[in-house]
Amino acid sequence: MEYILEMKDISKTFPGVKALDHVQLQVRPGEVHALMGENGAGKSTLMKILMGIYTRDAGGEILFDGKPYMVSNPKEAMDMGVAMIHQELNPILDMTVYENIFVGRELRKNGLVDKKAEIEQAQKLIEECGLHVSPKETLRNLTVAQCQLIEIIKAISVNAKVIIMDEPTAAITDREVELLFGHIRRLKEKGVAIIYISHRMAEIFSICDRVSVYRDGQYIGTGTTTELDEGQLIKMMVGREITDVYPKLEADIGEVVFEAKNIVRADNKVKGVSLSVRRGEILGIGGLVGAGRSELVEGIFGMHALSQGEIFVHGKRVKISSPEDIIKQGVALITEDRKVTGLNLSGTVNDNIAMVAIKKLLTHGLYNKGKARRASEEYIEKLNIKTPSADQIVGNLSGGNQQKIVIAKWLLNDPDIIILDEPTRGIDVGAKRDIYLLLGNLVRQGKAVIMISSEIPELMGICDRIMVMCEGNYSGEVSREEFSQERIMTLASAIKV
Secondary structure (H helix, E strand, C coil): CCCCEEEEEEEEEECCEEEEEEEEEEECCCCEEEEECCCCCCHHHHHHHHCCCCCCCCCCEEEECCEECCCCCHHHHHHHCEEEECCCCCCCCCCEHHHHHHCCCCCEECCEECHHHHHHHHHHHHHHCCCCCCCCCEHHHCCHHHHHHHHHHHHHHCCCCEEEEECCCCCCCHHHHHHHHHHHHHHHHCCCEEEEECCCHHHHHHHCCEEEEEECCEEEEEEECCCCCHHHHHHHHHCCCCCCCCCCCCCCCCCEEEEEEEEEECCCCCEEEEEEEECCCEEEEECCCCCCHHHHHHHHCCCCCEEEEEEEECCEEECCCCHHHHHHCCEEEECCCHHHHHCCCCCEHHHHHHCCCHHHHEECCEECHHHHHHHHHHHHHHCCCCCCCCCCEHHHCCHHHHHHHHHHHHHCCCCCEEEEECCCCCCCHHHHHHHHHHHHHHHHCCCEEEEECCCHHHHHHHCCEEEEEECCEEEEEEEHHHCCHHHHHHHHCCCCC
16 A cells, blocks of 8 residues: 555635635655645645545535544544644643643543653653643643643653644754654654644655645645755746745834843843844844743733843833833734634634734724725735735734734834744744835834744844844843854853853
8 A cells, every 4th residue: 555645636615715726745654754835735635635624515525544534533543543632732822732732532440530640751752752740731821842742742642643733843843853753753663644734845855755736725745855956846836936035125224212221020030231233134033842942022012020120221220010001102013822812713814913003093983894805905906915805804814914913913013122032933934024125115114123032043133233132141142243153052052152
């Protein structure tokens, strides 16, 4: 049997969108098979059909292990031997690690859940995975990277024959990526097939055997990673060549418009860090996952209590006790986890874009629907948001388009200082480039941008200066003339040179 999984002639239509148009996928046992394509190409939709989350349109067929495959929910898919690790993590945050691993397939003894056996098995799986957490820890207290590894443990523990990994490295450090690749290689040796969805080219070439490319809901082709190169893949994905991956627009850099001095968070996750950013400047904040970068900007933004520190906007000291105080000063924070803190997924594009700047959309004290619609349509065009209309439900859009909506809702409020936390996480080359150009245009208009990213090439490509953090402390700063990957990595890992 050549293929463990064959999906032939699969189509899927949503209201107003043909998400998949007669596509195919063939996966061999023990191979890592990449799915690539821009956001909205149909990769996630295809996988959701495989997991029983969506039903495919009439016609087409799926064969698993040579037999017809029909599932109507993820539990049935897992029972058949197909597991998925989602791009936007879906753990149950208030349950423990071991409960998350065995949810829906609890170990039982005399009809009751055998907690002791679950904890023991979970401990064994965690140790095999090289993760240092207690099986009794609640997921809410773990980092995104740790939660992701728990999802991987869950998939391994069901003895799946096919594991779908959707952007598995989007939120984890290089060291954790190496650990993950180790697990993938071990799974390959056992004959497990991995379907690997990622936008990171380097990973595709280092871990994957074959690649299937999709564009606008259509199947473009499949090739091996030894035959294809990066340029050919990008061309297959976007239908055109992108030569300049990190476009940098020149802007005049002016006076300091925002300063945070000696920030210490009450929970000690940030220890005496200072930063400043000038008009027309993009300041990058680099560091490994867990360095305290998000914690710093969330502290500045009034989301967490500070035990000391001062914040100055346009040279004036401001007192911040809640996000509302700093939003009034013309500061915006675009958060890392768009599903939890950035969007109302069941609302329309229009509702989401209007969310922050509601006061701007009033006429004589009443919400003006016409104004709101004009504003959202302007941003749909400006940011190249792919949606059938402003009335589309945000949850139905792809990750890259959701991210653009989060950015649009803050820009509508016309902030002077824009802080972005991992703005391009989990989005494709084309959408990333749109966001880089957008940031370039913002600083050209005299705005100041602070951007956190775990991708050093991205920071080096578009920032004027990079400040680096390590374990909650300020580790150093590099100016554009001195940018080098080694220098930034050295600061991030606090290696004394």
